[in-house]
Amino acid sequence: MNAELIIFYLFSIFLIISSMRVVISNNPVKSAIYLVFSFFCSAVLWLLLGAEFLSVILILVYVGAVMVLFLFVVMMLDINLSEITSGFVKYLNEGIFVFIIMSALLILFFQNQFADTNKNIITEIIIISDSNTKNLGYILYTEYILAFEIAAVILLLGIISAITLTHKKKSDNKFQDPDMQVNVKKEDRIFIVKDEDSK
Amino acid sequence: MIPMSYYLFLSSILFSISLAGIFLNRKNILIMLMSLELMFLSINFNFIIFGNYLGDLTGQIFVFFILTVIAAESAIGLAIIVVLYRNRHSINVDDIGNLKG
Numbered sequence: 233m234n235a236e237l238i239i240f241y242l243f244s245i246f247l248i249i250s251s252m253r254v255v256i257s258n259n260p261v262k263s264a265i266y267l268v269f270s271f272f273c274s275a276v277l278w279l280l281l282g283a284e285f286l287s288v289i290l291i292l293v294y295v296g297a298v299m300v301l302f303l304f305v306v307m308m309l310d311i312n313l314s315e316i317t318s319g320f321v322k323y324l325n326e327g328i329f330v331f332i333i334m335s336a337l338l339i340l341f342f343q344n345q346f347a348d349t350n351k352n353i354i355t356e357i358i359i360i361s362d363s364n365t366k367n368l369g370y371i372l373y374t375e376y377i378l379a380f381e382i383a384a385v386i387l388l389l390g391i392i393s394a395i396t397l398t399h400k401k402k403s404d405n406k407f408q409d410p411d412m413q414v415n416v417k418k419e420d421r422i423f424i425v426k427d428e429d430s431k
Numbered sequence: 432m433i434p435m436s437y438y439l440f441l442s443s444i445l446f447s448i449s450l451a452g453i454f455l456n457r458k459n460i461l462i463m464l465m466s467l468e469l470m471f472l473s474i475n476f477n478f479i480i481f482g483n484y485l486g487d488l489t490g491q492i493f494v495f496f497i498l499t500v501i502a503a504e505s506a507i508g509l510a511i512i513v514v515l516y517r518n519r520h521s522i523n524v525d526d527i528g529n530l531k532g
Contacts, residue, residue, distance in 0.1 A: 240433050244441045251445055251469050255452030260461050267465050274472055281438070281483045283491050293498060298468070298505055305509045306461060309516045323457050331451035338443030346436050359488065371488050372495065379492075383499040390503030397510040 240280060247273040260306045268299050285365040435484050442476035445469060460515075460522045464508050471501050 250270040257263040271294045278287040359367045372380055452466030475494045482490020516522055 237433055240437065244437075247441070248444060248448070251448050254465055254469060255448055255455060255462070257462075260459065263462055263465055267468065270469065271472065274476065277438070277441075277476075278479055280433070281479050283479050283483070283494075286479065286491055286494055289495075289498065293502065298502060301506065301509055302461070302465065305512060308513065309461075309522060311459070311461075311522060323455055327451040327455040330454050331447045334450050335444055335447035338446065339440055342436055342439040342443060346439060364491075367488055368491060368495075371492055376492055379496060383496050386503050387499055390506045394506045394510040397507070398513050 236280060240277065243273045243276045246270075247277070260311065261303065264299060264302045264306060267302070268295050271295060271299075283364065285368055435480060438476065438480045442473040442480065445473040445476065449473065457524050460512060460524050460527075463524070464505060464512075468501065468505065471497060 247270050250266045250273065253266040254263045254270060257266060271290060275287040275290045278290065360370050361367060449466040449469035452469070453463055456462040456466070475497055478490040478494050478497070480490075482488060482493075512522060515527070519526060
């Protein structure tokens, strides 16, 4: 048993246990923390598969950005925990049934198709350089440049829609209306009041 | 050298756990979103495994694009949850059926 296999078994067991805790845990904060841990374990496994850049990106983007977003939302919402856990037992049979059926089908399929394709795993993919990051950048900015631009547009769409959904309009907000400013007339600004007493 | 089928079994178990999680957490839409993230993770796992097996970097490129799409999706989904909680004061999935579609 070499070191690679030991690391694989260790982190895959951690990954399965922590993803189960994400699903089972009744406190959303706890499940977010376990989600962070399962992302970390899968980043280690991606490192074993030779995807160095993506494993670092997974930790940076997920643990750094998306999980912080999740934790912010969990802490913003004041959720009644006892109400949430009451529905858990109700759907327990369906959940276990779905888990068993789905995992059995997938494992049977993979066992039949890919059980004897063990020797062909390539750990180093060399296109222009030894570095995984250089190869990825080379492919991304030449062959997939259009898809890269579309991904940027999708991120912009995410930003705009998230802001417009959650932006609260305040009634006492002070702002300028350029249309009213241009169209203002002399009569709107000055009222000439005739003084009756001075006559 | 680890056989490819081990990684495939791991990703299929991860997918099944997250699918069961969507069924189990019917009261809490936040944990439903989290199990959706786990599901995307197992799909990314499959892309990397097969890209590695075929000696092709296209699988890793696809993982890039999936990661951007998930980031946008989770941001919009969490914004929808915040608006929902602001209006209805609960994130119970059963309460959302008031459109009666």
